[in-house]
Amino acid sequence: MARGRGRRTAGRSGSSGDAPGTARRLHHDASGAALRSAQQSAGPTGQVDPRHRTRLFHVNPPTARTTARALADAFLGAREWQVPALVARGRLVLDAEPDWLTDLARAAVTAWRVTPHDAPAELARVLLAVPGVFEPPVPEMVTSGEDGEDDDEDGFLVWAADEEPEGWQGARAAAPGSPRVVRWLPAHTRMGRTPWRVAPLDDLADVAELLATDLDHLAWYADRQGRQRAEPSGRLQLYRRHWRVRPGRVPRLLETPRPRLRTAQRVLLDRVLAPVPPHPAAHGFVTGRSAVTGAQQHVGADVVLTMDLAAFFATVTSGRVYATLRTAGYPEPVADLLTGLLTTRATRDDLATMPPGGSDAARAHVRSALAAPHLPQGAPSSPQLANLCAQRLDRRLAGYAAAAGAVYTRYADDLTFSGGPDVARRVGALRHGVARIVAAEGFALQPAKTRVRGRGARQTVTGIVVNDRTSLPRRELDALRARLTNAVRLGPSVQDLAAFDGDRGALRAHLAGRVAWVAQVHPVRGERLAALLAAVDWDPVDTHL
Known part of the structure; x- marks a missing residue:
């Protein structure tokens, strides 16, 4: 496939001066820091300061999923959850107002009565399901310049119209009039309603x-x-x-x-x-x-x-x-x-x-x-x-x-x-x-x-x-009492220590756990066993076979 050489734009985002047929797709920074800065710098109209844009790489034409997600993010930034406001936001993304944009806005308003700030992906799925807009599906083709430059000053890397890689014309022909994303407006996510006092995490x-x-x-x-x-x-x-x-x-x-x-x-x-x-x-x-x-x-x-x-x-x-x-x-x-x-x-x-x-x-x-x-x-x-x-x-x-x-x-x-x-x-x-x-x-x-x-x-x-009351099996209680009594008289046994690879601290913690378990069911017996455990001498010399 022939490759064109990327050239920089000077602070433009899908303006009328762009080369015909160009489109851009957001590359989500794994750290999310760019998204956060873009959210903070977005103005009332949704325009984003170029210094805070996330990096983009060229896709022409974009996939249906990409377009739906770009429009969903834009819709979430609308001041009002009304069809005209959503259409205005979509116009910023597409640099155009196709007839189907109103259909998408109506579908969003019908699906949610208020802005679904917590569900950008679900909103995108609703937009994808609107009949007649994203059909037929458009294959995604991604490439970059030979020098791999993608760190433009304003975050864009754009192909010139006369340098399109081979094969893209066919992709466009497969879906005439397919929507083209020329600007990505970051989503403004927020917590949804919750009855619990969980930590508020909007983004x-x-x-x-x-x-x-x-x-x-x-x-x-x-x-x-x-x-x-x-x-x-x-x-x-x-x-x-x-x-x-x-x-x-x-x-x-x-x-x-x-x-x-x-x-x-x-x-x-x-x-x-x-x-x-x-x-x-x-x-x-x-x-x-x-x-x-x-x-x-x-x-x-x-x-x-x-x-x-x-x-x-x-x-x-x-x-x-x-x-x-x-x-x-x-x-x-x-x-x-x-x-x-x-x-x-x-x-x-x-x-x-x-x-x-x-x-x-x-x-x-x-x-x-x-x-x-x-x-x-x-x-x-x-x-x-x-x-x-x-x-x-x-x-x-x-x-x-x-x-x-x-x-x-x-x-x-x-x-x-x-x-x-x-x-x-x-x-x-x-x-x-x-x-x-x-x-x-x-x-x-x-x-x-x-x-x-x-x-x-x-x-x-x-x-x-639990037959008549809560209790522990007598055999279990007798075995633990005998184990602790012998440990008080003779020190921890070699057999007990061997089960914990000779770790006296681990054995002691295990016995303390067994005593605490008994105390939950039988508080009085638990106190007696705890007294026996406290009387055990854990000196390494006092072991017996």
Whole structure:
């Protein structure tokens, strides 16, 4: 293909002095800084100071999607959400007023009663769907000058009309009269309505300010192109990953973010996610709720049905995360960036080194989920976000259970249903109905972990016995008390230390966690066990075989 040589323009943007047939297409700067500066410098008419324009490269003619997005961005900057105002903005983009421009403006006003400041991409899709405007589709052809110059003083690189690359004339002929973008007016995104006191983030610059990080770094952390997936493990990886082997079960991939990304995720947890309440049925990772409060809902039931979601965090997809953030009121560009910061993909190397364990079908399910953008198990934001993304599942299961006369709770990936004699008689139908809803919501169950327990059996919910009251199995309590008593008398055992690679601090933290767990269910026994733990001498000399 013959190439023309780019030549600079002197501060013009689609003026009447431009060479006939030229068109321009916005190249979105990955950092978003140019977009922010353009937004700040836009005047009342939408004209943008040339010093703040984002860089452009030539496309002649533009694709339908490009034109629709350019017009959508322009429409969002109109002073009034009325057809005449939108047509005036569109005229600035096209340097013309074709008949179909009014049709697009009417379609936008019909779709939204007020300006959809948070939805530029959705507005563009509405414009694309208007019959007779963007048909037939025009192929996109992109090129640049031989010297690769694209850093003009005013941000433009334009082809002369007599230097058009070969093949473009045919593209124009395929769609006579197709719209041509000659000027791009930045979109002015804003938060949508939200009932929650989440951090107000109108645009990408607000995200950068909240996280005290420039947009270039945020774009790298978000990795929306999935480049990290092909990178080998090392310093450039944003997550440290390792497999946790579970005998007889599919191994679990733990994904821990690097310090800077982890700090950003904690800020997002506090300012963006925590203000949004999860469903009342969710008891895991919720302030004021716990495994104990969830188990209490099922005390004294005639039947208890427990089911487990397979690979819960991994099956919370980026699409669910994006939808949750949009529901919280965030504009599309902001929700897209935050989605990248809160999700990840497993690398090819990690998937290739998956340890043995579990059935072939279960392993394939986990690998498929981990290869796609998902919630990382190990990120501080993932538990709360998983609860929010499971709201629709919780609503459907809670409604289904209520219609059947049953009670429903969820603790992370543990689903529990219970009820009286009527539920006990129809527990099989309840089980199949739950499985259908779970599958319809894009999750999967672990069939081997489904349990139905009547009153004659020991009914447990998240490890807590609920037959008559909440309690822990006596064998578990006796084993922990004996373990601590021996440690007080003889010091930590070699067997215990071996399970933690000789790390006394890790063993001590583990025992403290077990004691705290007992204290949640049995406060008095928990105090006694805590006293035993405090009496253990952790001096390295005091070990026994």
